[in-house]
Amino acid sequence: MAPIYIAIALICGYIFASRSPKTRYRYKRSNGWDAYFYVASWGGVFLVAGWFVTSGMSYFGLLRWIANTLGFVKQDIEKLVPVEKALINYEVLKTFAWIAVSTAIAGACGMLSRYRFNDPITRANWLSQNVRHSPEESLLVYAASTRFPLVVTLSSRKVYIGVLTMPALENGSVEYIELLPIMSGFRDKDELTLHLTTNYHDHYSKRGLLSGIPMGPNTLSINSFRVVIPAKEIESMSLFDKDTYNDFKAQEEQAKIDKSNALTTQADNVLI
Incomplete structure (x- = not known):
């Protein structure tokens, strides 16, 4: 027996x-x-x-x-x-x-x-306490529970910035993440600096999707723009703060201007 x-x-x-x-x-x-x-x-x-x-x-x-x-x-x-x-x-x-x-x-x-x-709150609290062993899962749970924008860089250098849907970590390792994009762009091939090219937030606002009342005859909702990204395509992830990005971008542009001025001055000195 x-x-x-x-x-x-x-x-x-x-x-x-x-x-x-x-x-x-x-x-x-x-x-x-x-x-x-x-x-x-x-x-x-x-x-x-x-x-x-x-x-x-x-x-x-x-x-x-x-x-x-x-x-x-x-x-x-x-x-x-x-x-x-x-x-x-x-x-x-x-x-x-x-x-x-x-x-x-x-x-x-x-x-x-x-x-x-x-219960979403119970689930988020439990996951936040049990994913501390994994920096990747800890970041995903924090971003999803706080609705803090996440920067996701793909192996193709394509970049998405958006709000993450809480991943189903209880079903095993993360194979996909679901993101509602706010902005997107790419990283420079040589310097890997971030360049934003598409503002989804403005599009949502123009279409009335943020208020839940679509403008026009279409039946699109804001959830229609969700992007599913395979985990194997992700190169890096980090939280995104717009003010910090603007500050760094201003410093980056100023550094380019200073470098250009320095090269111009050097060229003038050579000519003299």
Whole structure:
């Protein structure tokens, strides 16, 4: 029976882990035996809980009452349970009830955890506390929860600046990010300086998308402009502050002017 109990523990643990976002977050980041032991440990918890519940139901006669209420007789049970007729007794039925109760508890706890995790604030708070080990995930959670604009540079040197949708980190490693662009541009090939060429925010404003009332006959909404970016295409990410960008851009332009003036002065001196 030991292999059967181990299998039931794994099944209960997997049912809970697949439904509970918090548990699935760690399960998806476990490898090899770590994943098996993690799932089995949760399954053991539910087997113990199911044993207590089933024992209580048996002690107070609830199991017999349920069987009588549903009209089950021994002949019906012999047809349902794939066990030799001679082996069917109250203890065997109690074992099957224990397995069923343990599985039900695992599923119910998983659904309850998912329901609580659906609250955006609860989800953001939990993720922010559990992604500290990963600078990339920590930045994504912070940008999405605070709605702080994010600069995403792609391998093609294309740059998007926008508001990030909270990634589903509980489903495993990040494969894509979803961004509502505010501006876009590119990075210079040699100096990698940022040049912005498209202002999506002005376009949203002109179309009335910011107020939720589109201008014209089109049915576009602001969510129609969301961009999905594969994680493998991302070279770098950082937060974006417009005032800081303008200050750095002014310094950059001033440096170019100073350099140009210096070259002009040097050329004049050579001619003299």
